[in-house]
Amino acid sequence: MIMRPIQMVDLKRQYTKIKSEVDSAIQEVIDNAAFINGKAVTDFAAALSAYTGSRHVIPCANGTDALQIAMMALDLQPGDEVITPSFTYVATTEVVALLKLKPVFVEVDPRTFCLDPIALEKAITPRTRAIVPVHLYGQSAPMQEILAIAARHKLHVIEDNAQAIGSSYRFPDGMTQKTGAIGTIGTTSFFPSKNLGCYGDGGAIFTDDDALASRLKMIANHGQSRRYYHDLVGCNSRLDSIQAAVLNVKLKKLDEYIAARRAAADFYDNAFKAHPKITTPYRAPYSHHVFHQYTLILEGVDRDGLNEFLAGKNIPSMIYYPVPAHRQQMFAASGGGNYHLETTDWLTERVISLPMHTELDEEQLQTISAAVLEYINKN
Numbered sequence: 001m002i003m004r005p006i007q008m009v010d011l012k013r014q015y016t017k018i019k020s021e022v023d024s025a026i027q028e029v030i031d032n033a034a035f036i037n038g039k040a041v042t043d044f045a046a047a048l049s050a051y052t053g054s055r056h057v058i059p060c061a062n063g064t065d066a067l068q069i070a071m072m073a074l075d076l077q078p079g080d081e082v083i084t085p086s087f088t089y090v091a092t093t094e095v096v097a098l099l100k101l102k103p104v105f106v107e108v109d110p111r112t113f114c115l116d117p118i119a120l121e122k123a124i125t126p127r128t129r130a131i132v133p134v135h136l137y138g139q140s141a142p143m144q145e146i147l148a149i150a151a152r153h154k155l156h157v158i159e160d161n162a163q164a165i166g167s168s169y170r171f172p173d174g175m176t177q178k179t180g181a182i183g184t185i186g187t188t189s190f191f192p193s194k195n196l197g198c199y200g201d202g203g204a205i206f207t208d209d210d211a212l213a214s215r216l217k218m219i220a221n222h223g224q225s226r227r228y229y230h231d232l233v234g235c236n237s238r239l240d241s242i243q244a245a246v247l248n249v250k251l252k253k254l255d256e257y258i259a260a261r262r263a264a265a266d267f268y269d270n271a272f273k274a275h276p277k278i279t280t281p282y283r284a285p286y287s288h289h290v291f292h293q294y295t296l297i298l299e300g301v302d303r304d305g306l307n308e309f310l311a312g313k314n315i316p317s318m319i320y321y322p323v324p325a326h327r328q329q330m331f332a333a334s335g336g337g338n339y340h341l342e343t344t345d346w347l348t349e350r351v352i353s354l355p356m357h358t359e360l361d362e363e364q365l366q367t368i369s370a371a372v373l374e375y376i377n378k379n
């Protein structure tokens with residue numbers, strides 16, 4: 001038998017296994033013509049609330065909107081500072097600038113790729129209002145430290161949980177909470193390739209605070225309190241019913257999907273174990289890693305050479321992310337270039353992500369890791 005082609009994410013094969021369930025869920029939405037705010041959406045919000053333990057789940061159009069609506073609901077004023085890691089996907093930092101707030105970029109811990117609490121506290125000024133930890137690659141940021149700093153300085157915490165839905169954080173007292181349900185507000189994305197992905201765009205916002213939840217709901221719906229009465233300036237950000245129908249099916253499989261990702265990560269870890277040029281992902285004892293990405297740090301390896309070598313064998317690999325926020329042109333005018341984030345730059349030059357999804361089999365994992373080792377050991 002010929003090996004299946006290796007992809008970064010194999011959504012097609014995942015779909016074939018749930019096709020009948022997904023197809024009938026989508027068909028039901030069409031049959032009922034409840035395309036917007038239908039039962040599928042309310043069912044999904046309730047199911048996600050139960051799954052995450054977050055009291056309120058407000059579905060919205062995508063993960064970027066979720067972040068924007070979160071910041072709008074906290075009533076931040078132009079010039080207020082919002083601290084984010086520089087080592088993240090652009091959406092985290094972009095919405096800060098879009099709302100005329102000031103993004104302040106801080107370092108990550110090179111082991112976890114998440115916000116470094118020491119750097120975070122140093123970056124706080126009298127204008128700081130919020131912190132946005134990103135649970136990058138599927139692992140929780142160190143929330144105990146971040147919450148303690150936020151409490152000391154009276155700051156909001158918005159968790160960008162787009163990459164870590166299903167992950168959890170264990171507090172020193174043993175209490176465990178799902179990521180996204182820990183801070184003042186949590187946000188996530190259902191972009192197809194995310195761990196819980198729909199078949200288009202989607203997102204959600206999480207909070208335990210009743211008053212905040214009603215503000216978030218209003219803002220996502222034109223600031224409307226009752227029909228045609230608009231109390232706040234809002235936006236139009238909805239999860240449509242067809243996407244919610246897909247998500248209802250996939251949420252039931254999420255833990256199974258996470259287990260498959262973790263098994264693939266175990267395979268890779270074992271293959272690259274103790275290699276002097278390869279650092280495999282650190283697994284923080286406080287976090288349940290859900291491996292949105294499997295990301296290596298390479299030392300003394302020509303990364304572009306490896307990427308090309310793998311591509312020549314039809315094995316994709318990606319750099320997440322080649323340019324950190326503080327080096328993006330969009331922040332040049334707002335002082336992005338003035339940062340010296342050595343760890344972030346160091347990581348940016350050394351990380352590489354390998355194929356990671358729910359459908360990887362042993363033969364594929366073996367092929368990928370053998371190819372990586374072949375290149376690294378020869379060069």
Ligand SMILES: *Cc1c(COP(=O)(O)O)cnc(C)c1O
Nearest residue numbers: 062063064089091092162189191
């Ligand atoms: C994907 C992602 C987002 C944005 O989600 P969209 O649904 O694409 O808008 C935000 N933050 C992080 C860390 C992400 O990975």
